[in-house]
Amino acid sequence: MFSSKSAQAVLPGEAAPMQTNTPVRPPRRPGRGPRMLAKKPARPGDTFGVPGQGSSVATSLVTVAAFIGLWFAATNLHWIKPLFLPSPQAVYAKFIFVATEGFANSTLAQHTGISLLRVFGAFLLACLSAIPVGVMMGVSRFARGAFDPPIEFYRPLPPLAYLPLIIIWFGIGEFSKVLLIYLAIFAPLAIAARAGVRSVSIEQIHAAYSMGASRTQVVLYVILKSAMPEIFTGMRIGIGVGWTTLVAAEMVASTSGLGFMVLNAAEFLASDVVIMGIIVIGFFALCFDLLMRYIERVLVPWKGKV
Template sequence: MDKRASMTVPGAALESGIGASRQPPGRPARQSKKKPVKPGDTFGVPGYGSSLAMSIATVAVLLAGWFLITGMHWVKPLFLPSPQAVYAKFVSVASEGFANSTLTEHIAASLLRVFGAFALACATAIPVGVLMGVSRHARGVFDPPIEFYRPLPPLAYLPLIIIWFGIGEFSKVFLIYLAIFAPLAIAARAGVRSVSIEQIHAAYSMGASRAQVVTHVILKSALPEIFTGMRIGIGVGWTTLVAAEMVASTRGLGFMVLNAAEFLASDVVIMGIIVIGFFALCFDVLMRYLEKAMVPWKGRV
C-alpha cells in the first residue's frame, strides 16, 4: 500500500501542477513581463555598450592633468600655457582678431576650404569607387593612379600643384580634395566588393535590371563602408588644411596656427588646435548620426 501511494503521489502532484497551471475558461493567459534581451547581454558582443562615461572621465583626467602641470609650474608657459591663458587668448582672438582677421573669419575660411573639397570628393570619389567595384575596366583605369598617389604626403605634391594652378584659392581646395579623394574611393570600392552575392542573385531573379541592382542593392549595402571612408576622408582633409594654408594665405585656422608658431605664441597654437579638433569632432558625430539613421541594419545582418 505504501509502495502504491509512493508511486501514485508523483503522478498526482504532476496532475495537480498541470491543473494549477491551467487558466479558468474566459480568462486571458498571463503574459510574461520580462523585457527583451539586448544584443550582447547573453553572449557578450565584442565592443557592445556605451563608452560615454569612460570618455567623459578620460577628458576630465586630461584636463585635470593640464591644470595640475601648469599650476605647479612643472613646464614653462612657453611650451605649455595654462588653460586660463588659452581661454583668455580665445576671447581675445574672437573679439580683437589675430593676423588682421577675427577668429570667425579664420574659421569661415577653413570650413569653406575643407567642406568644399569634401563635397567635391563625395560627388566624384564615391561614383568612381562604385565603378571600380562593379567594373574591372574601371578598376584597371582608376586603381593605378589612386594607389600610386594615395601613400604620398600632400606636401610632396604641393609644389607641383602650385606650379600648375598657382597660389590662389583653387590650389588649396584642390590639395585637400586630392587628400580626401583616395580614401573615399577605396572605401566605396571595398563596400561594393563586400556585398553578398546571394543578394545580387536574388535581385536578378526578381527581374531587376543591372542599374537597379547597382542602385538598390550594391550601393545600399556599401553604405557602411562609404560612411567610414567619409569619416576618414574628412580627418585627412583637416590634416591637409595646414599644408594647404602654408602658401600665400591671409586667413584660416591652419594659417593662424603656423603664423603663431613663428612668433612662439603657444597659446594661440593650442587654441587653434582645439578649435580644429572641435569642428572635426562635431562633423564626426554628425556622420555617426547619419550613418545610424541611414544604415540601421549595420551589425545586425
C-alpha cells in the first residue's frame, strides 16, 4: 500500500513513526487518464463549436441510399407507372444498351465526348476572359463603368431568351452552341471575381504599400490572392450554369450530345433514356465540382483562416 505522505510531524513525547522504503506515488493530475483514452487535439474552431464543422460524408451516403431505396420501392411496387418513372434496373439496362449499341446514331461515349468538349471549351474561354474582366471591375472604376451595365443587363436573362438572336447572327453551327454556354458562364464568373476583389481587407493593401509594393504587385500578390476563394466559388457556379445551358445549346440543330439525346428521347417518351442522360450529366457535373473543391484546398489553403 502506497503512503500518501512523505513525512509526518513528531510531537514531544511521541515515538517517531517507522520509516518505510515504499515509493510515494505522485498525485494524479486532474482529468489525466490513460494514454489510449486521451482526447485528440482539437482543431481550430472546435473548441467553441463553429456551426457546420465536421464531415458530412456519412449523412450524404445515407441520403443517397435513401433516395435509391425509395426509387426501387416506388417502381418495383408499381406505385408509379414505368412511363413516368422507370425502375433502376430498366435505366441500367438502357445505359448498357446505349453504351454499346448507341442512340440516335451515336454511342453514349460519343454523346458524352461532344458535350464535354462544348461545356469545358466554353468554361475555359470564360475563365480566360471573365476573371480578368472581374478583377479590372474591382480595381478600376472605369472598367466597372464599362463592363458592369451590359453584364448586369443580360445576366438575369435565361439563355433561351437570346438564343434566337445568336442563331440569327452566327447561324446554327458549333460556334453558336459554345457561345451560348460561354455567355451563361461569363456573367457569374465575372461578378464573383469582382466581389472577391472588393472583399480584400484594406489593411492588407496598406501594409503592402507601406513595404514598398507597386500597384501591379499589390494587384497580383495581395488582391488577386485574397480574391481566389470567391473566384473558385464563381467557377463552381459557372460550370453548373454551363451544364444547365447545355440542353438549350444542343437544341440548335444538333445531332449529338447529352442534351440532344435527352431531348430526342423525350420526344419518343423514352423516359429510361431521359433519366439515364440526366444521371450522366449530373455525374460529370458532380465530379467536376469535387475536382474544383480539391484544387481550391490545394491552391487556397488560407480560406477561412484569415
